[in-house]
Amino acid sequence: MDATLEAIERLDPGLSAFTDVWGEEALAQAGRTDPELPLAGRPFAVKGPTGIRSYAARRLTAAGAVAVGATSVPGPGTYWQTWGLGAHGPTRNPWRADRTPGGSSAGSAAAVAAGMVGLATGSDGAGSVRIPAAWCGVFGLKTTNGLLPSPDRTGLASAGVLTPSAAGARVYLRCVLDVCEPVAPELPLRAVWSPDLGFADTDPEVAAVAQAAVERLESAGVVRTADTRPVLADPFDAWSAVRGGRPSRGAAVRAENDRRLDALFDGADVLLTPATPNRPHGHDGPGRDVYSTALTWAFNLSGHPAASVPAGFTSDGCPVGLQLVTARGTDVSLVEMAVTVEGGLITVRP
Incomplete structure (x- = not known):
C-alpha cells in the first residue's frame, strides 16, 4: 500500500489519472483487513466518483482488497468522443502525453498502464474499457451483458476490469462470479x-x-x-x-x-x-x-x-x-x- 500511494503521488501530477485519492483511509483499511482474506490489503482503483459503490468494487472489498482512489472519466461539457478529466487536468496517455488514453475508463487505464495500481474497475457501454485498454497497452475485459449488476437501464453497459495483463483479470472474475473454474483452452x-x-x-x-x-x-x-x-x-x-x-x-x-x-x-x-x-x-x-x-x-x-x-x-x-x-x-x-x-x-x- 505504501508503494502504491507513493507511485500515485509521484506519477499522477503528470498523468492526471485520479480525481480523488483516499490515502489515509486506504492505509487504515489495509491495517484492519483480515489477513486470511484472499486479497488482503491488495490496492485497486475504481472508475469515477460512484465506482466505489459498484457491485464489482463491493465484491473486491469483501475479498480484502482496498480501494485507493477514484479514476477519471470525461468531464462536464466534453463531447463524448473526448476523454478523461482528473485532478490535474486532462488525463494523459502514459505512452504519449499529447494523446488521450481513451475512455470513458480513462483514468483506470492510465493508472494501470503507468504501474500506479495493478487492477482498476471499469464499465463498458460502447467500448469504454476496451478502447482505453488498447490505447494504453493493457488488458481490458467487458463482461457479458447482464452477467453482473449494472446501473445502466439501457442494458448496453456492463462491468469490466483493466489489468496489466490478462492473467491479472483472473482474480477479478474469481471475486465477482459465484462460479469460476478456469480451463486451459484447446489449441489451436x-x-x-x-x-x-x-x-x-x-x-x-x-x-x-x-x-x-x-x-x-x-x-x-x-x-x-x-x-x-x-x-x-x-x-x-x-x-x-x-x-x-x-x-x-x-x-x-x-x-x-x-x-x-x-x-x-x-x-x-x-x-x-x-x-x-x-x-x-x-x-x-x-x-x-x-x-x-x-x-x-x-x-x-x-x-x-x-x-x-x-x-x-x-x-x-x-x-x-x-x-x-x-x-x-x-x-x-x-x-x-x-x-x-x-x-x-x-x-x-x-
Missing part, C-alpha cells in the same frame, strides 16, 4: 479475423499491426484462422436508438447482427479484430465524424464478452489492441484465451 483456437467487421474505416497501419499479431499467433500454433471474413451491419443507428430509449428503431439491425454472430460462434471459438479503427487522438478529440467505438459497440448491443490485449505499436509509438470476442457467457474462457494469446505475442515498442 478456431478464429475468425476481420480488420473492419465489414463496415469500419480502419486506419491501415492499425489494421496491419493487429493482423501481424494474428499472424504471429498462427505461427505459434495459438490460433487457426478461417478463410471467411465476417460482415456485420453497422450498429451506429441501432446503438444510438437503444441509448436514446427507442430500441424498436434498431431492432432489425440488432436481430440480424445477432443471427450472424450466432452463426459465427457455431463454428469458431473467437472473433479477432483491432480493438479500435484508429490510434489515440489528441486531447481535443478525433473530430465529430470519427468513431473510435466502431469496432466495439456492436458487442454492447449483442451482449458478447469482449477483451483487448496489447498487439503492438504504430510507427509513431501508439499502442494497438487486438480485440477478442467469444460466445455469450464464456467470460472465464475468454480470459483464459487472452492469457494464451498474450503468451503468443511479443510486443516491442518501436
